[in-house]
Amino acid sequence: xxNQFLVFLVRWALNSFxxxxxxxxxxxxxxxxxxxxxxxxxxxxxxxxSLVNSIFKPLAVVLSLPLILxxxxxxxxxxxxxxxxxxxxxAPGISLSFVNSILAGIILSLVNYIVSAAVEIRRSKSGVS
Numbered sequence: 001x002x003n004q005f006l007v008f009l010v011r012w013a014l015n016s017f018x019x020x021x022x023x024x025x026x027x028x029x030x031x032x033x034x035x036x037x038x039x040x041x042x043x044x045x046x047x048x049x050s051l052v053n054s055i056f057k058p059l060a061v062v063l064s065l066p067l068i069l070x071x072x073x074x075x076x077x078x079x080x081x082x083x084x085x086x087x088x089x090x091a092p093g094i095s096l097s098f099v100n101s102i103l104a105g106i107i108l109s110l111v112n113y114i115v116s117a118a119v120e121i122r123r124s125k126s127g128v129s
Contacts, residue, residue, distance in 0.1 A: 008050065010119075011112070015053070016046025018111035022084075022104035023094060045091035049108075052087045080105030 020042045060079050061068065067075040081102030088096045088104075096104060 008054075010115075012046050012050045014046075014112055014115055015049045015108060016042045018108040019045050019049060019084075019088075019094070019104065021111065022100075022107045023096065025107070026096065026100040026103050041091065041093045045087065045094050048091050049084065049087035052083050052090075056086075057083060077102060077106060080109060084108065 023042075057079070060083065061076070064075055064079055068079075081098065081104070084105045085096065085098050085101035088094055088101060
């Protein structure tokens with residue numbers, strides 16, 4: 001249980017960082033005048049995305065399974081984009097268009113993949129299983 005909570009905290013931090021990168025590269029911006037914008041805004045958006053991703057992604061993947069199979073897995077990118085768009089719509093002070101949400105989903109996937117691979121390499125080098 002402790003390990004799962006630690007993994008969730010790491011994912012939360014990674015998602016916050018990935019959303020910050022995506023908004024900087026693609027977004028329509030964030031509003032500095034809101035209290036939750038800035039660092040805490042992205043932390044909150046990362047938490048919202050982590051929760052949306054862990055709760056709704058399995059359901060969304062199951063419901064869209066015919067389209068995922070038809071497109072040979074590429075529709076998963078659209079599912080990720082929908083989840084990013086939903087999380088950003090809930091988060092105060094941050095906005096993205098739907099197309100940019102799909103691209104942000106790709107960026108978040110890459111950030112999570114790179115860090116997960118680095119952690120796995122470090123874990124295998126240290127001999128911890």
